[in-house]
Amino acid sequence: MGQIAALLGFLAASCAVAMLGSIPIILNSNGWYAGADKAPWTPPGWMFGSTWTAIYAAMAVAAWLVWRQRSLFRRTALRLYGAQLVLNLAWPPTFFGLYPMMGTAALWLGLLVLAALAGTVVLTVVHFGPISRTAGLLMLPYISWLVFSASLNVYAAVHN
16 A cells, blocks of 8 residues: 555656646746747647656656665655756746746746756666666656757747
8 A cells, every 4th residue: 555655646746746837837828938939849739738747657657666666775866856856847937937027038047947957857867777777767758858848948048
């Protein structure tokens, strides 16, 4: 029963970050962002929600797999996981929420948050992998999506 509760806890944490992070996106997607100059390779809006749902689920399972192991490095790995959740939560209000007040500077600040997030996720993968190979592999699509997101962020910062 403890294993299931832990998995549900990791899934709930991911869900909470997803829901809280979506607030500034929802509030601004029909505002300034609707008229913003976006990269030609920007996918349709529904793709973001679908992709993030899969990524958040994979992240939660990865953290749970690490949590289950009796590794000396588990605590550090899970702290990095927590740090990346915080940075993940920081990006939407920075990029979407601050733009009306700060303009383009908010987009560049968002890119800095995204870079810190990507670096933290890479460190998380490096720490997860030796503890649970599956956990490390489950985090790799997240890195790919962050790199893709960074390309969208750079385009927005340069063109808006």
